[in-house]
Amino acid sequence: MIPYGRQDISQEDIDAVTEVLRSDFLTQGPAVPRFEAAICAATRAKHAVASNSATSSLHVACLALGLGEGDLLWTVPNTFVASANVGLYCGADVDFVDTTADTYLMDANALEAKLTAAAAAGRLPKVIIPVHFAGQSCDMKRIGALARAHGVKVVEDASHAIGARYLDAPVGDCAHSDICVFSFHPVKIVTTAEGGCATTQDDELAYRMGLFRSHGITRDADRMRFESDGGWYYEQLELGLNYRMTELQAALGVSQMTRLDTFVARRNELARRYDEILADLPLTRPAQNPDAYSAYHLYPIQVEDRARVFGELREDGIGVNVHYIPVHLQPYYRDRGFKPGDFPRAESYYDHAISIPLYAGLTEADQDRVVAALSAAL
Numbered sequence: 221m222i223p224y225g226r227q228d229i230s231q232e233d234i235d236a237v238t239e240v241l242r243s244d245f246l247t248q249g250p251a252v253p254r255f256e257a258a259i260c261a262a263t264r265a266k267h268a269v270a271s272n273s274a275t276s277s278l279h280v281a282c283l284a285l286g287l288g289e290g291d292l293l294w295t296v297p298n299t300f301v302a303s304a305n306v307g308l309y310c311g312a313d314v315d316f317v318d319t320t321a322d323t324y325l326m327d328a329n330a331l332e333a334k335l336t337a338a339a340a341a342g343r344l345p346k347v348i349i350p351v352h353f354a355g356q357s358c359d360m361k362r363i364g365a366l367a368r369a370h371g372v373k374v375v376e377d378a379s380h381a382i383g384a385r386y387l388d389a390p391v392g393d394c395a396h397s398d399i400c401v402f403s404f405h406p407v408k409i410v411t412t413a414e415g416g417c418a419t420t421q422d423d424e425l426a427y428r429m430g431l432f433r434s435h436g437i438t439r440d441a442d443r444m445r446f447e448s449d450g451g452w453y454y455e456q457l458e459l460g461l462n463y464r465m466t467e468l469q470a471a472l473g474v475s476q477m478t479r480l481d482t483f484v485a486r487r488n489e490l491a492r493r494y495d496e497i498l499a500d501l502p503l504t505r506p507a508q509n510p511d512a513y514s515a516y517h518l519y520p521i522q523v524e525d526r527a528r529v530f531g532e533l534r535e536d537g538i539g540v541n542v543h544y545i546p547v548h549l550q551p552y553y554r555d556r557g558f559k560p561g562d563f564p565r566a567e568s569y570y571d572h573a574i575s576i577p578l579y580a581g582l583t584e585a586d587q588d589r590v591v592a593a594l595s596a597a598l
């Protein structure tokens with residue numbers, strides 16, 4: 221079976237992890253700050269706060285922005301459930317903005333109309349989470365400007381997009397957002413097994429995300445409410461969580477990050493090759509915004525008879541997948557009032573979607589096998 225995504229683990233990665241096992245620190249040691257420094261270097265962010273998953277990072281991002289009961293969070297339906305769930309974790313309500321028909325990313329026109337209506341109704345969201353689906357940045361210049369004009373905070377869900385660029389700058393520099401979040405799950409671009417990281421240019425947001433990541437506890441005397449009377453003293457200032465990344469994960473991440481550019485370049489090379497060899501088949505290839513350089517986490521195609529094509533590819537040993545079942549159609553969200561027809565473009569995209577294999581270790585021979593199977597099925 222050729223999987224749709226797969227990690228790339230080198231001998232250096234293995235050595236980096238085993239070195240941690242022989243060291244003094246399995247958690248809360250020097251590797252996590254080193255990993256955070258590598259993320260800052262790659263994204264040009266001032267701060268990076270690593271955690272045990274992107275879901276955790278999205279959650280601490282929302283907590284740091286003060287999202288809570290009575291507030292509203294908006295994201296897109298074409299995403300993994302976590303982008304929406306983090307709003308519910310904070311006690312906020314969740315709503316969605318439809319995606320575009322060609323890039324499957326948050327539609328800035330739909331966002332503009334929805335913000336205007338929400339402002340008139342006095343029910344603006346506190347936070348919006350655009351998602352850089354498949355590794356391609358959303359139209360962040362416009363989304364950021366619209367959000368700013370309404371006093372809305374922006375968290376980029378860049379789970380698919382470490383190493384991607386937008387308007388010649390790295391995704392994660394937060395030029396048009398407050399916080400940007402990456403995932404390091406094994407199917408993503410770079411892995412720490414499980415792991416996430418939030419970047420920001422804002423000192424206070426970085427401090428608050430760090431606080432929520434580790435029980436709401438500080439050991440920083442400048443932040444304490446009472447006098448510190450000794451080296452043992454710490455204060456809990458917020459109801460935080462234990463979302464810490466381990467040293468093993470961080471060491472793997474530091475080692476992986478040295479190959480970030482190679483991974484993304486290879487994914488782009490394979491995507492260009494798919495563009496060429498799929499050009500004559502009856503399917504729709506993913507559209508690229510000229511302002512964006514995608515990290516190509518996914519290569520989502522649209523086909524007429526999705527269920528049949530999906531089944532035949534799986535039978536041929538091609539590990540295709542579908543990204544994503546629109547979040548608002550999940551039973552949990554239907555129970556909260558959403559229904560088919562609410563976000564027609566995300567639904568129509570989903571009805572025809574298949575993600576075909578794409579990862580740095582995919583060979584051209586593998587790719588030819590995928591295309592042959594696809595060609596036969598179509």
Ligand SMILES: *Cc1c(COP(=O)(O)O)cnc(C)c1O
Binds near residue numbers: 274276303351416
């Ligand atoms: C993978 C993913 C997440 C969650 O990442 P974890 O690190 O597994 O928590 C969130 N949003 C999107 C868009 C993802 O693809």
